[in-house]
Amino acid sequence: MTRSDDDPAGRPIVLRGGTVLTVDAARRVLTGHDVLVVDDRIAAVGVDLVVPDGAVEIDAAGGIVMPGMIDTHRHMWQTAMRGYGADWTLTQYFVWYYLESGKLFRPEDVHAGNVLGAIEAIDAGVTTTVDWSHGLQTTQHADAAVDALQSVPGRFVLAYGNIQDAPANWTGAPEFRDFVSRRIAGDDMLGFQIAFDVTGDPAFPEKPAFEVARDLGAAVTTHAGVWGATGDDGIRLMHDHGFMTPETVYVHSATLSADSYHRIAATGGSVSVSTESEQSAGQGYPPTWAIRAHGIPVSLSMDTTVWWSGDLFSAMRSTLGADRSREHMEAHAKGETVTHSSLRAEQVVEWATRGGPARWAASPTSAASRSGRRPTSCLSGTSTRP
Ligand SMILES: [Zn+2]
Known part of the structure; x- marks a missing residue:
């Protein structure tokens, strides 16, 4: 060039x-x-x-x-520890981030991770990244996260989360509302989602957090169908209480039953597939081979660079490979031979560039974001969704 x-x-x-x-x-x-x-x-x-x-x-x-790529689930604050967990399992990740060391991250640590993560994304042609930011223990952490995202050219979506507190608590705090009104206001380049997981507890303690999201007009993104962590019970509770919407993003969705896939399909939600993560960490088999059959929209994501790269070409290649592996294995179990792969390369390129929700509730007040205007970069050709 x-x-x-x-x-x-x-x-x-x-x-x-x-x-x-x-x-x-x-x-x-x-x-x-x-x-x-x-x-x-x-x-x-x-x-x-x-x-x-x-x-x-x-x-x-x-x-x-080609269009800029979209990563719908990346824990950018963890980029500060890039490569540190290359041989981890999900259990080791949970112990390190959720139980032991995650709580030690200061606002300036989140800032450092997000700056590095944002540059890494843009450098790899990922022009829109959802920052699944579940290390926001205080709104000072959240301010630091946004400061970092706004310091790097590119479109980002802050998916606000806090693994150190119950979703009902932190979403109900006045300072959270204050943060949203201060920082999430009509910027086409900064969208907003709310990020938390649904445990499946029959008491449905996450209900108030869903109500806050609905109040704010913000989409919920949630790790669903993660072996040993979240599953069908959470999906059923969300569905029974009317919180499954077309904007909802279900991350991984690798251990869900057909019943849960039906509920996601019927309510118009989408699945963010992190194939490298699912293959290595243990959330479950990368699910595209199953969810394709249900017509559920798919987007791709890297999850975290504490294990993997920030390069969505890796996601495309690994997703194509995992889907085809499964198709061959399912056929062999029945004594059959696959002579024509169902999943095509062009489909995976589409997932990486315009996959995911048909309409993003990018921010409570961002009409520009919801109108579908898209960013471009000098190497991103056509407009992308979102
Ligand atoms: Zn994740």
């Missing part, structure tokens, strides 16, 4: 002659096409585009121009 000038800031950018993956509804692939970006929007896609004076020219011949 060559640039016509070293300082492209603020200037139109044209990528010349690339193979453009539009990831539109028809999944068009355009060879030898140009993509023109003006300000932060794609202005034109075509052949031999006439571009404004001063546009930065990038030779994309022989390369792929």
